Amino acid sequence: MTFARRELGRxxxxxxxxxxxxxxxxxxxxxxxxxxxxxxxxxxxxxxLTGPFNFLDTSAGYSDGESERRIGEALRQVGGVPExxxxxxxxxxxxxxxxxxxxxxxxxxxxxxxxxxxxxxPLVYLHDPEHISFEEGMAxxxxxxxxxxxxxxxxxxxxxxxxxxxxxxxxxxxxxIFEALITHNRWTLxxxxxxxxxxxxxxxxxxxVNGAPFGGGVLAKGTAVVGKYAYRTATDExxxxxxxxxxxxxxxxxxxxAAALQFSLRDPRIVSTIVGISRPERVAAxxxxxxxxxxxxxxxxxxxxxxxxxxxxx
Numbered sequence: 001m002t003f004a005r006r007e008l009g010r011x012x013x014x015x016x017x018x019x020x021x022x023x024x025x026x027x028x029x030x031x032x033x034x035x036x037x038x039x040x041x042x043x044x045x046x047x048x049l050t051g052p053f054n055f056l057d058t059s060a061g062y063s064d065g066e067s068e069r070r071i072g073e074a075l076r077q078v079g080g081v082p083e084x085x086x087x088x089x090x091x092x093x094x095x096x097x098x099x100x101x102x103x104x105x106x107x108x109x110x111x112x113x114x115x116x117x118x119x120x121x122p123l124v125y126l127h128d129p130e131h132i133s134f135e136e137g138m139a140x141x142x143x144x145x146x147x148x149x150x151x152x153x154x155x156x157x158x159x160x161x162x163x164x165x166x167x168x169x170x171x172x173x174x175x176x177i178f179e180a181l182i183t184h185n186r187w188t189l190x191x192x193x194x195x196x197x198x199x200x201x202x203x204x205x206x207x208x209v210n211g212a213p214f215g216g217g218v219l220a221k222g223t224a225v226v227g228k229y230a231y232r233t234a235t236d237e238x239x240x241x242x243x244x245x246x247x248x249x250x251x252x253x254x255x256x257x258a259a260a261l262q263f264s265l266r267d268p269r270i271v272s273t274i275v276g277i278s279r280p281e282r283v284a285a286x287x288x289x290x291x292x293x294x295x296x297x298x299x300x301x302x303x304x305x306x307x308x309x310x311x312x313x314x
Contacts, residue, residue, distance in 0.1 A: 003287075025071075027066060042070045051287070093132075162181070179207060189306060215230055248298060252295055
């Protein structure tokens with residue numbers, strides 16, 4: 001199975017419509033609710049590097065660097081980064097002290113290079129800058145200045161920003177510094193709060209990557225298994241809407257996960273969609289969900305079930 005590649009904004013990179021998310025393969029039980037062994041994590045990364053997708057996303061902060069370390073081991077096992085493959089990572093604050101200075105960002109990027117075994121990083125996102133003010137992020141000696149310096153030095157090829165609050169993400173995009181954006185949990189079947197941000201990103205020539213199309217799991221595993229949206233308890237109204245989506249999908253013989261993933265994939269503004277994967281076999285399973293036949297009438301039934309603005313989770 002092959003997937004046509006798309007241009008990621010003005011980066012010059014071309015990527016598949018699905019990006020393998022490396023958070024779960026590093027083992028983050030507090031967030032995802034299950035443990036992933038080192039062996040399984042490396043096997044999953046190998047499957048990602050040798051499968052139908054050419055885009056893998058991770059972060060220095062995922063499992064305290066363990067996600068990157070496992071991906072680095074997988075890269076060694078397959079003989080390096082496959083031709084045309086894009087490994088993206090993110091710089092993070094110090095989770096103990098909260099330090100998000102330029103010096104910390106440089107340490108974060110250098111640690112990523114070591115763990116991944118790369119002499120330069122193709123794409124690096126400023127990760128979750130909502131933990132500091134925009135002014136702190138852009139200040140002399142701050143994280144953005146450090147990223148720009150590393151880009152000039154050739155350590156980083158392309159810069160992106162990844163985070164939550166849509167207004168803050170838009171402010172960073174308007175600086176003209178960032179070529180790619182990750183928005184997460186805010187453009188799904190049920191929550192459409194990133195719509196205007198995505199429009200603005202496209203108008204600025206920024207490549208949009210959509211994270212968490214399953215809202216933390218409920219739009220893949222269903223309401224009988226997951227009672228949360230985006231890692232917090234979902235309201236009764238949100239759960240009611242998702243149950244109605246489940247019923248509509250079942251009536252058409254379509255897995256809810258396929259509809260949730262393809263909601264993002266079919267949006268022409270979105271270049272790639274991140275799907276967290278923690279088992280090797282789920283690479284192929286994700287490809288199957290990405291290509292599952294979905295009748296047009298199902299979209300007509302699902303769209304009215306999205307939460308209205310006053311019910312958006314964010």
